[in-house]
Amino acid sequence: MKMNNKKMKGMTLALLMMVAALAGCIGGDDEADTEVEEITGMDASDGGYTYASNVDNHRSLMKDLCDIKAAASSDGGYNFALAKEIYVNGSNAQKSDGSFRTLFGFASADALGADGKNHGYDSYYGISGSVDAHIMAAMDGTGDFVNASNTVRYQGIAKLTVNMGMVAYTIHELNTAMDKANxxxxxxxxxxPHNWDEGWAFFHGPDEDWSCSPAYVMKKRAADFGTTTNDVSNALTATETAMVDGLAALQAGDSDGYTAAVDTVVKNLVITYSQAVLKYTSKMDSNDSAEKYQAEGYAFWKAIEALVADHTDACYNNQTHGMAWIGAGEASDCDGFSWVESPSTGEMVCYNMGAGHYVYAAATNETICNGFASVFPGSGMPGYYADYGAMGMNGVLNLDDPSQLGTSYDVSAWLTGAWAHFGITAGDIGTYS
Structure with missing residues (x-):
């Protein structure tokens, strides 16, 4: 089932890329460029991070994000053509040869762009340039954004570029830094260290433009969910500390140190974008803004879907007609539930050791606990569902399905397996208010 889902995603995105190519949109940014140049007015630090190398040109890309958002907004007259022009051809990160570093160059499938990017998104979606395919769909009103309103397309453009785009390439740079250090x-x-610096440039960018960055999203979502200390985002503090410590670990050749730093950054990205998805899916019952909130939820979900989907597998219980969330499991895990005595409490519980020591709390007796199977005898119906939470999320966030609007959703159950995998607690997520 998992393979088929990914093939379908790949076919959809392949079609998007063909449309973009026919429109003359496929080009690329020369990532082999080794020239560095100082940008007037930039200092050596952004936030609490001090760069070890010159990444001024990369930092300048954050201004492109601000300009794309402004052009695509209602105040900008929903000028999607201008937003696309900035995205494809650049506006602020000019190189010494007169060309521009572009967001499109990072996200596209061109041989000089995103092929071989070390972030896992292309592998998950089954196509090179998957990040660009999503962004271009919003720019052009195709794919998931076909027949979408200006409001929905604006949300897609503004939030996919900042979040899916820059998060993917932050992860790419950190993974590349680890590979080089190894x-x-x-x-x-x-x-x-140079790639690590680029990671912070894409995640935070210049202090004067950080309101257009993923780092600023961390600030906003932490405020929404009460996960702050002295009004500062816990996720942002942890990420900044990990980046500072990770740079030192890279310079010292401390593999345990820089590996732990990457894990911390990814964990806090999952925290932040989980909060964003929880917020906006819960607001989809709005009488006048449901489609806007759905589009926001969609864009934030795309920032982490490739990271968390494999950890949303589930087993169906034919007694409760509910699901047991087993994380990154396999079909045989659904045969592994047993009614046993808990060694810690002495109570009888429905326990599955193979599925990450999972306890199905809804089973109050052995009959319910026996309601799991990889394939149910007699009916032949499957009991195991790969990426089930991700499929549910994509259903709720289907921009072409108006029946999803008008309901407030609590999608936290779909993410519990992913949170367990990344070591995320209820306290890390907080409560939306």
């Missing part, structure tokens, strides 16, 4: 290249200007 190979022994820790030179500040050409090795692992």
């Amino acid at each position: 190979a022994g290249n820790v030179d500040n200007d050409s090795g692992a």
Whole structure:
């Protein structure tokens, strides 16, 4: 089932890329460019992070995000053509040869762009340039955004570029930094620290433009969910600390240190975008803004779907007609539920060791606990559903399905397996208010 889902996603995105190619949109940014140049007015730090190398040109891309958002907004007259022009051809990150570093160059499938990007999104969606395919659909009103209103397209453009785009490439740079460090290249200007710096440039960017960054999303969602300390986002503090410590670990060749730093960054990205999805799916019962909130939820979900989907598998119980969320499981896990005595409490529980020591709390007796199976005898119906939570999320956030609007959703159950995988607690997520 998982393979078929990914094939379908790949076919859809392949069609989007064909449309973009026919429209003459496929080009790329020369990532092999090794020239560096200082940008007037930029200092050596953003937020609490001090760069080890010159990434001024990369930092300048954050201004493109601000300009794209402004052009696509209602105040900008929903000028999607201008937003696309900035996205494809660039506006602020000019190189010494007169060309521009572009967001499109990072996200597209061109050989000089996103092929081989080290972020896992293309593997999940089954196509090179998957990030660009999503963004271009919003820009052009195709794919998931066909027949979408200006409001919905604006949300897609503004939030997919900032979140799916820049989160994917933050992850790419951090993974590339680890690869270089593992190979022994820790030179500040050409090795692992330089890629690590680029990761912070894409995640936070210049202080004057950080309101257009994923880092600022961390700030806003933490305020929504009460996950702050002294009014500062816990997720942002943890991420910034991990980036500072990770840079030092790279320079010292401390593999345990920089690996832990990457894990911390990814964990806090999942926290933030889980909060965003929880917020906007819960607001889809709005009488006048449901489609706007759905589009926001969609864009924030795309920032982490590739990271969490594999951890949303479920087993169906034919007694409660509910699902047991088993994380990244397999069909045989659904045969592994047993009615046993808990060694810690002495109570009888429905326990599954193979599915990550999972306890199905809804089973109050052995009959219910026996209601699981990988395939149910007699009917032959499957009891195991790969990526079931992700499929449910994509259903609720289907921009072409108006029947999803008008309902407030609590999608937290669909994410519990992913939270367990990344070590995320209820306290990390907080409560929306």
